[in-house]
Amino acid sequence: MSMQVKTLPPGLHRDTLAVRAGLPPSQWGENSEALFLTSGFVQPDAQTSAQRFANPQEGYTYARTSNPTVTSFEQRLAAMEGTEAAIATSTGMAAILLLGMGLLKAGDHVVCSRSVFGSTLNLFAKEFGKFGVESTFVSQTDLQEWKVAMRPNTRLLFAETPTNPLTEVCDIRALADIAHAGGALLTVDNCFCSPALQRPVDLGADLVMHSGTKYLDGQGRVMAGALCGSARLINEVFAPIVRTAGMTLAPFNAWVVLKGLETLGIRMQAQCANAMAVARFLESHPAVTRVYYPGLESHPQHALAMRQQSGKGGAVLSFDVRGADPQQLRANAFTVIDSAQVMSIATNLGDTKTIISHSATTSHGRLTEEQRQAAGIGQGLLRVAVGLEHIDDLKADLSRGLDKL
Ligand SMILES: *Cc1c(COP(=O)(O)O)cnc(C)c1O
Numbered sequence: 001m002s003m004q005v006k007t008l009p010p011g012l013h014r015d016t017l018a019v020r021a022g023l024p025p026s027q028w029g030e031n032s033e034a035l036f037l038t039s040g041f042v043q044p045d046a047q048t049s050a051q052r053f054a055n056p057q058e059g060y061t062y063a064r065t066s067n068p069t070v071t072s073f074e075q076r077l078a079a080m081e082g083t084e085a086a087i088a089t090s091t092g093m094a095a096i097l098l099l100g101m102g103l104l105k106a107g108d109h110v111v112c113s114r115s116v117f118g119s120t121l122n123l124f125a126k127e128f129g130k131f132g133v134e135s136t137f138v139s140q141t142d143l144q145e146w147k148v149a150m151r152p153n154t155r156l157l158f159a160e161t162p163t164n165p166l167t168e169v170c171d172i173r174a175l176a177d178i179a180h181a182g183g184a185l186l187t188v189d190n191c192f193c194s195p196a197l198q199r200p201v202d203l204g205a206d207l208v209m210h211s212g213t214k215y216l217d218g219q220g221r222v223m224a225g226a227l228c229g230s231a232r233l234i235n236e237v238f239a240p241i242v243r244t245a246g247m248t249l250a251p252f253n254a255w256v257v258l259k260g261l262e263t264l265g266i267r268m269q270a271q272c273a274n275a276m277a278v279a280r281f282l283e284s285h286p287a288v289t290r291v292y293y294p295g296l297e298s299h300p301q302h303a304l305a306m307r308q309q310s311g312k313g314g315a316v317l318s319f320d321v322r323g324a325d326p327q328q329l330r331a332n333a334f335t336v337i338d339s340a341q342v343m344s345i346a347t348n349l350g351d352t353k354t355i356i357s358h359s360a361t362t363s364h365g366r367l368t369e370e371q372r373q374a375a376g377i378g379q380g381l382l383r384v385a386v387g388l389e390h391i392d393d394l395k396a397d398l399s400r401g402l403d404k405l
Pocket residue numbers: 091092093094117120160164189191192210211212213214223224225
């Protein structure tokens with residue numbers, strides 16, 4: 001029995017690719033993509049086996065190298081990001097590890113925003129540092145600092161936009177120009193916006209990095225990561241490293257995220273709308289002194305964010321509660337968290353469930369108070385990763401604590 005396979009016409013919209021891109025169905029014609037829970041693949045004969053081991057693109061051999069469910073996830077994500085190819089990894093951090101292993105060697109230099117995800121900072125500064133790769137950390141928003149940091153041996157610029165938790169936005173096109181003028185590549189961590197809102201490659205970036213754990217899965221179930229880029233970089237530079245070093249994405253996790261991609265567009269639209277409404281509500285509340293959200297006109301990079309992010313602010317925001325000194329600020333922030341009856345107290349984001357967290361004692365808890373001050377993360381700062389609950393219930397949940405202050 002064999003399936004007549006229809007090929008997709010060219011020029012499909014990304015919403016369509018999010019539902020349709022991937023490998024064709026198996027001979028059984030399943031309409032929902034199959035989950036291939038197999039670590040090995042039976043070869044028809046010794047000659048074919050030899051060819052596939054020599055060139056993995058000719059067929060599946062062993063799941064550390066590749067698996068059809070993982071391939072479908074890679075093809076669908078690449079289609080959505082508008083890149084030729086993508087490669088999946090076990091987590092988002094594994095994708096950055098792969099990036100470094102593929103592009104950097106001892107003596108090379110990296111320029112990275114100071115405001116990137118904490119583990120990303122550690123990976124560049126500490127772990128890659130051990131292997132003789134030096135990194136310079138610069139302002140998220142001051143392009144001059146990026147230019148000044150460039151050296152003849154700079155190979156990679158790494159940016160994340162918007163950032164966690166202050167939602168600072170960097171100019172992807174300008175960073176791509178700085179990278180290319182210096183013969184370096186720009187990689188953008190596109191975790192917060194996802195391809196539903198922002199496509200860094202359209203703005204000149206060379207590679208896009210993802211934590212699939214966040215909006216791509218979108219329901220807080222599994223961990224996953226990916227790099228998206230040219231077929232040459234993905235197939236010739238990164239795929240051989242995954243095969244050797246084994247930061248492979250598990251097929252089950254690939255399947256969960258593959259199905260998550262189908263609803264990414266509508267989830268992002270709905271979560272952005274909720275976040276915008278929460279931001280406006282907070283901006284008008286007397287117990288709130290400042291709201292950080294790119295969708296608000298008061299955000300310093302509002303115009304850039306609207307250009308770069310399909311006119312949306314994303315679904316993560318943060319705000320400062322009122323308070324006279326650090327002690328009172330922290331007490332007030334804790335009151336808001338502990339009064340919430342709907343939101344989860346957790347540090348993940350990109351979930352359908354709204355999550356509230358106190359950055360100074362969680363994601364930024366290992367910094368000294370001076371480092372936190374320099375980063376603008378006060379004791380009164382709360383981050384909300386807005387989910388899909390009804391907006392009235394979210395506002396009421398924040399009011400429970402804010403009205404007590
Ligand atoms: C979570 C996150 C990562 C790391 O991803 P994991 O899947 O947790 O390894 C990297 N960058 C950003 C912006 C993140 O939010």
